Every structure is written in structure tokens, then in C-alpha cells.
Amino acid sequence: MEQASAGDVSGPARIARAGEGIGEDELALAARNHGLPLEALRYDVTPPGLHYVLVHYDIPDAEADGWSLTVGGLVRTPLSLGLDALRAFPAVTRRVTMECAGNGRARLTPRPVSQPWLVEAVGTADWTGVPLSLVLERAGVRSDAVEAVFSGADHGVERGVEQDYRRSLPLPYATGEDSGVLIAYAMNGLPLPPQHGYPLRLVVPGWYGMAHVKWLRDITLVDAPFTGFQQSVAYRFRRAADGPDDPGEPVTRIAPRALMIPPGFPDFMSRTRIVRPGRVRVRGRAWSGHGAVARVEVSADDGLTWSRAEVAAAQPHPWAWQAWSWVWTAAPGRHVLSVRATDTEGRTQPLEQPWNRGGFGNNAVQRVHVLCV
Amino acid sequence: MEQASAGDVSGPARIARAGEGIGEDELALAARNHGLPLEALRYDVTPPGLHYVLVHYDIPDAEADGWSLTVGGLVRTPLSLGLDALRAFPAVTRRVTMECAGNGRARLTPRPVSQPWLVEAVGTADWTGVPLSLVLERAGVRSDAVEAVFSGADHGVERGVEQDYRRSLPLPYATGEDSGVLIAYAMNGLPLPPQHGYPLRLVVPGWYGMAHVKWLRDITLVDAPFTGFQQSVAYRFRRAADGPDDPGEPVTRIAPRALMIPPGFPDFMSRTRIVRPGRVRVRGRAWSGHGAVARVEVSADDGLTWSRAEVAAAQPHPWAWQAWSWVWTAAPGRHVLSVRATDTEGRTQPLEQPWNRGGFGNNAVQRVHVLCV
Numbered sequence: 001m002e003q004a005s006a007g008d009v010s011g012p013a014r015i016a017r018a019g020e021g022i023g024e025d026e027l028a029l030a031a032r033n034h035g036l037p038l039e040a041l042r043y044d045v046t047p048p049g050l051h052y053v054l055v056h057y058d059i060p061d062a063e064a065d066g067w068s069l070t071v072g073g074l075v076r077t078p079l080s081l082g083l084d085a086l087r088a089f090p091a092v093t094r095r096v097t098m099e100c101a102g103n104g105r106a107r108l109t110p111r112p113v114s115q116p117w118l119v120e121a122v123g124t125a126d127w128t129g130v131p132l133s134l135v136l137e138r139a140g141v142r143s144d145a146v147e148a149v150f151s152g153a154d155h156g157v158e159r160g161v162e163q164d165y166r167r168s169l170p171l172p173y174a175t176g177e178d179s180g181v182l183i184a185y186a187m188n189g190l191p192l193p194p195q196h197g198y199p200l201r202l203v204v205p206g207w208y209g210m211a212h213v214k215w216l217r218d219i220t221l222v223d224a225p226f227t228g229f230q231q232s233v234a235y236r237f238r239r240a241a242d243g244p245d246d247p248g249e250p251v252t253r254i255a256p257r258a259l260m261i262p263p264g265f266p267d268f269m270s271r272t273r274i275v276r277p278g279r280v281r282v283r284g285r286a287w288s289g290h291g292a293v294a295r296v297e298v299s300a301d302d303g304l305t306w307s308r309a310e311v312a313a314a315q316p317h318p319w320a321w322q323a324w325s326w327v328w329t330a331a332p333g334r335h336v337l338s339v340r341a342t343d344t345e346g347r348t349q350p351l352e353q354p355w356n357r358g359g360f361g362n363n364a365v366q367r368v369h370v371l372c373v
Numbered sequence: 374m375e376q377a378s379a380g381d382v383s384g385p386a387r388i389a390r391a392g393e394g395i396g397e398d399e400l401a402l403a404a405r406n407h408g409l410p411l412e413a414l415r416y417d418v419t420p421p422g423l424h425y426v427l428v429h430y431d432i433p434d435a436e437a438d439g440w441s442l443t444v445g446g447l448v449r450t451p452l453s454l455g456l457d458a459l460r461a462f463p464a465v466t467r468r469v470t471m472e473c474a475g476n477g478r479a480r481l482t483p484r485p486v487s488q489p490w491l492v493e494a495v496g497t498a499d500w501t502g503v504p505l506s507l508v509l510e511r512a513g514v515r516s517d518a519v520e521a522v523f524s525g526a527d528h529g530v531e532r533g534v535e536q537d538y539r540r541s542l543p544l545p546y547a548t549g550e551d552s553g554v555l556i557a558y559a560m561n562g563l564p565l566p567p568q569h570g571y572p573l574r575l576v577v578p579g580w581y582g583m584a585h586v587k588w589l590r591d592i593t594l595v596d597a598p599f600t601g602f603q604q605s606v607a608y609r610f611r612r613a614a615d616g617p618d619d620p621g622e623p624v625t626r627i628a629p630r631a632l633m634i635p636p637g638f639p640d641f642m643s644r645t646r647i648v649r650p651g652r653v654r655v656r657g658r659a660w661s662g663h664g665a666v667a668r669v670e671v672s673a674d675d676g677l678t679w680s681r682a683e684v685a686a687a688q689p690h691p692w693a694w695q696a697w698s699w700v701w702t703a704a705p706g707r708h709v710l711s712v713r714a715t716d717t718e719g720r721t722q723p724l725e726q727p728w729n730r731g732g733f734g735n736n737a738v739q740r741v742h743v744l745c746v
Binding site for chain 1: 379381382383384393394395396397398399400401402403404405406407408410411412413415416420421422423424426428429430431432434479486487489490491493528529530531532535566567568569635638639640641642643644645647742744746
């Protein structure tokens, strides 16, 4: 009965009408969550306050003292680990680029009504913690387990369902050393900031942000695929033609994307860029959750012709974005700069994004309006 | 001729049409700037990534090494001070609540088109630096100086005017010890984050954010009131009836405001709160740039009746927000909670905000929708 009542203030997913501007509900999300100001692509490692943030419910009032991570379900030895116990494991630091699955949502037509990202929901950090595989090894995963379910302390209602934020990963992915999954307690060498999961979060290199469960407090091993809200209702690719009962495809790894630091300087309101004529070095970052970036191309004529940019090596940080740069000779007039990445698996960014109902994975190429004067 | 061309991509200030949703230009600002997630009102001192941020143009690519602050104009001894020279002055730490002058803009009807804040553009930090008065004393301000003009490194175009961000303060306010103005190089004990002005910014306790010039690189003493864009065009209170040539009143000190931590837990999309029946302690913060907060009142019936909250003392941090709390006995059903502050000068928050064309100083009371189930 309580859930039914909460449902009264928690509507179903909705698609904006043609021409409908951003509503106050979307604006309230945009005011609390935030993206990376694109000039901050200049930093190899994003300062925490510039890294994108998406919080489904509230940032929990968490204290490291007394926090414990429980590991249970289909394990031989259930665990309850405090921060000190986790720090006693061998620590690993991984540089990981994280992106929200909803990045680009507000550029879809029609627009799925949710957090209205344009292109900026990304960031890169050095995450320090314990490999998940070591913790699961200590607990002793039973052979009948097929998934690990991760619960965060973030509590709320979403589309009528009251929940703690919860997601799963399949075994052996969760236990595989190659997957690089961490239980992280530090970001860029400091305790996690509150909005990034203090005191503990999951880091799943190469996956969109929804997998990196923040304020992590429980891991439960289960013998069937998890069907919780964030797994089977949200974060699915469903096309326009699919009915609401269509399960869709799960959202998992990050599609390739390149972004540029908008060159020159901006107009306050339109964010149009002003550059001087002549040689302009255009820089940015590119990444893919499916492997390294093989190629970055830049266009200065709104996608008619493309030139290859120089791209830095993926090593020694295979899960982090790669820097790229290209020299443009700017002539007076108006221009549209674009950039697109292609990864080693041959995935490339589209010029037109196929639509999906949740507004996920829109990696259509960035377009930057520039006036050269 | 360059300014005329830049003006082609930099339109005049605009008021949204009736019913016009938030546009992509406003959304682009909302995605890069961000407010305080209201649950973060729980922290006495706001972690940097949760403190509100408003950047007019780009975050400059600033390095502390080689940064110098010049002090010139009507002084006896022009100065050029590096970070080490500034750190050699006696350091002062002040806890200051900062709020954007445009906070509340998106709730005005009609809506001035600019950064679309709802109520969350606020934060409190411990700022460490040199009292401005000491630096000006060393430079020796000449008796014909009437204002100090502060220039930041943030460069862009705004309403057709290319500019470095620049604001002034009147003398003797700038030199007065009581005003508490700092040249800050640390926030919460660490170097300033890039988005908060690294390596140097002005902090003007009690004033809206536009006065706290970030990326500070020059102070010039002048013999006439400064008429630059941010002083005489932007940041003025102009009423609907005033013509575009009306100078309006300058935006200066922060009007009183109280905000509550929304109780219970949220619905993801509507942000409506869910609470359980019974005793609910409602907490929050209140502040005014005109003096201490004398009274905080809370309403649980959408403003029909008001109850006094307990308010913490303004000391020992006279420029910081004050905590307040109140106990609400929640009964099943829908409720609207509101809170309003009154300062020691008798200023109180309005239930209906008088309109102004820039959308400044909208301190109308916060309304929080709550469902008790």
C-alpha cells in the first residue's frame, strides 16, 4: 500500500512532445547533477568537482566510521568488511573514464524526459581500492552463483518503485581479473567525495556509469540473473517500435566518443566560440568502453570532409580517455567543428543517432559552432 | 569591427515567452554550472564539488607558477605579487556563504533567459588568503582613488561585449577591515579548485557571487565609479516598467534566504519527497548578507501558518549560514513545506517575488512537496 501511494508522485517514463522545452522536473535534475565543463577536457585527470555527477536519489549521509560492506548470498564465508579491512587488501589504482549512459539524451528527437544531458556527462579519475575479485575470492563464491548484485545506500522512488539503487554484474565478469572491477575508497588520492560514493563505490572500467554503484554496502551472490528495476526496467535499449513489454537490450559498455575542447573563447549565452584567423590547435579526448581508440577524425565543414587527428597511445591507462589534437587553419566566417572516434573493434560515432526510448548511448558527433573574426 | 562580428553570435538579453520551456542555450549553462544538491545543506562547510559554481566564460587554463597579481592605477607603489609573496602576508581564514545573484531566476514569470537557477545556487567554504586591506596598504592607495577594479582571467563575449570578467568595489569598503574582503588562495584548506578561481580569487563576504572575482590577476585603483559591463549593464535591478536605458539599482548584498534539506527520500523525476507518518526533524540553513539571521519560520501548510524554528548562533562565523531545525509531525497525505528567514535588519523573504529583468535576488520562499505515506 505504501508503494502504491508513493507511485502517486512517481509517474511513468515519458517522451517530450514535439517542440516541448525542458521542463522544471528536468531542470531540477540538471541543477543538481552536472557535466564536465568542456574546457576541463584539458586535464588528464578530472578534478573531482568537474567530473560529471549523476545521483538518482539523494547523496546519503554516510560516515566511514562504522560503514561496513557485507558480502553474502551464495558464498562459503559471508563477510562484513569495514574500511580498515578493505584497506588491508592489496590496493590498486586505475585511471578510468566514466560516462553517463544518458549522455546525449537531450539531443534526441523526440526527447526522453529524464536527466537532460547534452554531451558533457563524462570525467576521468584515478580510482584506488580493492579488486573485486580478491574480496569475492575471500568470501568463496559457490559454483551455483551466476551474478553478483551490488546495493548502494541511495534510496528513493523511481517510476513508482521504491528501492535502494541496485545493479548486478555477471560472473565470471565480476571475478575476472581482466575486467578490472574495483571496490574503490579513494578518488585522485583522496577519500571519495560525497557525491562520488563516499566511503565506497564500485568501479567497472569500460561500462557506463549506472554499473559503478556508489555508497556500496552489500554484495549478494545469486543463482539467477538479477531483475531489479535498474537492470530490467531502466537502462535498456528499447526502440520506438518496441512495446512497453519489450525487454530491450541491456546498456553495458561505453560506445566510442570524442569530444573537443571548444577552441577560442565563448559567448556567455550561446556558447558559440570566437577564434582569430590562422593556426588553431584543436585538442580533446576520445574513449570507448570496447577497447582503445584507433582513429579520431575532425571536420571543420560540418561533416562534409574529415581529417585524421593525432591520437595519444592508450597505454599505460587502457581504461582512460586518449588525448588527440589537430591543427585547423581558421579563416574568417562561421564554421561548425565536429569530431568522431572509431575504436579498435571498428565501432564509430554516428552522424545521426538511432533513437531509443530511454535516451541511452547517444554518441552522435559533437558539433561546435565557431565564428572566426 | 571584431566586436561587431562577435556581436553576431551574442544576442541581447531576452525574456522567455509565456509558457516557453527552458531552451538549449539555458540547458547548456545548467549542464556546466551547478547548484548545491539540497541534501548537502547538511554539511557546515560544503565540499568543493557540491558548492555552487557559475562561470561566465571558460575556466582559464591557469598555473600558480608564474601567476602574478598586479596592483596599479592610483597607488604610490605598483605591485606585482606572486603566490609566494601573497602567502608571506598574514593569512586569514573566513567561513563565507556565497550565493549567485541569479539564484531563483528560473522561478520568475516571465523568465529572464540566462543561467536557469531554481533555488540551489549557494555554498559555504572556509576561504584562506590575505586581507585585501593589507595588499592595498602596501601599494599605498592615493587619496583621489574612489574604487578598486578587479580583473579576472575569464575571457569571453557577453551581450555583444568582449571582455575579461571585471568588477569593482568602492573605497573605503575595499580597504575597510570590517568588510572582511580577502584575496583567497585556498578553499577548505586546499588550493582553490580550477572552477573556484585557481590560483587566486576575491572573496567579498555578504555579497552575491558576482563580486567575488575569480582567477584574479589585476587590481586597479581608479578615480571614478567603474562603468564596465558587469557593473553597469549586468547585475542591476531593473523593473518591468523601466526602459532599457534605465540604470537600475546595483546588485550588492545577499538578500535573506532559508533553505531546508528536503526530508525523507525523493522520487527520481519529480523530486517530490516521501516521508513516514510521525515526528520528522526538518533541518536546513539560513543566511543574509545584511547581518545575522534573527528568525526562521517553517510552514507545513503551504504558507498558511508559520512556526518558529530553532536557529544556531551566527558566531563564530558571522558571514556563514546558520543552521536551523524544527520538528514536524507528519500525517498521511500531501503537504507543502516552506521556510523563510528574517535578518536582524528586518528583511524577510517574500511569498511572491517582485520581478526584475535580470532575474536577480529572487529569494521567494522555498516550497517542498512532500507525500506522507
